[in-house]
Amino acid sequence: MFDMKRMTLILVVLMMLVLSTTAAQDSDELMGEVPGYATWADVLAAVKGTTVNWHMWGGSDKINSDVDNDIGARVQELYGITLNRVPLVDTADVVNKILDESAAGVTTGSVDLIWINGENFRTLKDASLLYGPWSEAIPNAKFVNWADPSLAFDFGTPVEGYESPWGHAQFVMEYNTALVGDAPPKTFEDLTAWVEANPGLFTYPAIPDFTGSVFLRHVFYWAAGGPEPFLGPFDQAVFDQYAPKVWEYLNALEPNLWRAGETYPEASALTDLLANQEVAFNMGYGPGNAASSILEGKYPETIRTFVFDTGTISNNNFVTIPFNAPNPAGAMVIANFMLGEEFQLKMSDPALWGWLSPISPTMYSSDFQAAVAAFERHPATLSTEELAAGALPEPPSAWVTAMEQGWVENVLQK
């Protein structure tokens, strides 16, 4: 009845199991709970030989190849995950797909991971269509400073463990030194003076374009003397207090804009206008865009960047996992890999990705910090310190919507 040998064997096996799991947890362990998995070892065990469908904007051959080589090939080697990168024209396409699937009651969809931020994240989170919370629990979340408002909030929407950061973005102005010289207008007063002296060489993208919208937010911050009035919940009285100054400023600028302000270009068209020297300025969220565009041949060599003296808005690129992802474990492993030292180093390298990292370099090893310090910066890219010194937060999306509508009514239609 009482089989001593068998009992001993079971005990030994149990001991070994306990030992092996604790050994694995020494290096990588979950820092909290994630739905469906007890330990990080369970997650890793579940991903071998699986595929992760990552839906992401696909308009850059460089980003496409970089993701395949520096993420796809590496997670294949390290974890046996096949990355299926699905290129999108617009992230809203995949958000609609998830909404449709939810309406039809599909519990196992086909999307595992989405490159996302802002409005698209808010739509999915408000509708409770995300897997999680998970992003504060994955092992490499220990590098993320969740107390930083730009990481804890995504356009005012609390992240709360439903998306994981992977790259940092900050608004910069791009200008052509051949037309502007070496001293670009770094305040809104100087900008007006420059535009009046050089009519037709400045414009901004038509709102509600993503880039035009962030330019408008900078004018609001300038009118209010800083971002503070717009960081809380939307308040019509506060909006009405500052909005007239913004409309007055932009309407005064209008007659001297490109094509006398009769029309405003799309953001992609403004990039072409700068490239072809029809205007002297462009703008956007990529501090490294000017440098990579010069290297790719899209920009002339004379393009440089600057930030306003009063600072510029910064935000983060996140990845999120839909509620019906067939492979949330694989998606988490990839998100975790993207926060690791190996990938963040490649991403920060101006010769490889040339992005900003959402993680402070001091969180990583001294080797990492030495490598980052040794990077050679392209002359068109500002230093990380100069950018970080003027980084401003995004307002909650309700403010963004009100500003955009206000612009259409008070500037476009005036």
Next chain:
Amino acid sequence: MQKIIRWIVLISLVVVALAPILPQFVWSFSHRWLFPSLLPSEWSLEPWEYAFSTSSRVGEAFISSMAIGIVVSLLSIIVGLPASRALALYDFRGKSVIEWLLMVPIIVPGIVATMGIHQVFIRLRLTDTFIGVCLVHLIPCIPYMVLVMSSVFANYGTDLEDTARTLGAGPVSVFRYVTLPGILPGLLVSTMFTFLISWGQYITTVLIGGGSIITLPMVLFPFIAGTNYSNAASISLIFVAPAILVLIFTSRQLGRESAVMGGFGKL
């Protein structure tokens, strides 16, 4: 005289179709091409190297676009041939309503119809499948098939079929030896048009295929939207290759069989 006019039409068709592709060709070899330069200041093979790399996914997308196009063309024939024959040769109650309904997919924006169909397809478990994508492509394809074929049938008399039948031919023989030879040039042209409609579908494929099915427009359109002209050019040349082949083929048919253009004339 008629021969000369035919050649003029043929040549102008080719010029009109090919001229816009020339700048694409230059773009696909350019590294730096900024206003006001007439030609790129720096040349590069990179757009083509990218197009043929695994990262671009152009190869696999080409194969699935081709497979979907062929299946959709065959399905369009099965559905469209009887419908167009009935519309062209018979009068029946509600004919104009049916003609109008067939036009609806051309008039209504594809995205509107597809959003509703997406819900239905989810319940039928057709999303993220090859056959689901083929079926959704049928919606914009069938009107073109029916339009072209009903004008072919309108020019086609049934007298020969009747003659064959009085001589003892069965329905299969009538179709094979009388109907098919009569409509074959028109059928080839409309099938190729159907193929091209399927070939160019973007939003329907994105919604129904959901990333499990990657077609050529899905790898091409992000570059156009992202103003990445060199990469867009190399992939779009691969994208238009079948269209040019179809044009050449159609022109040859046009040169030989004016009956086809007779059909188009009625559109």
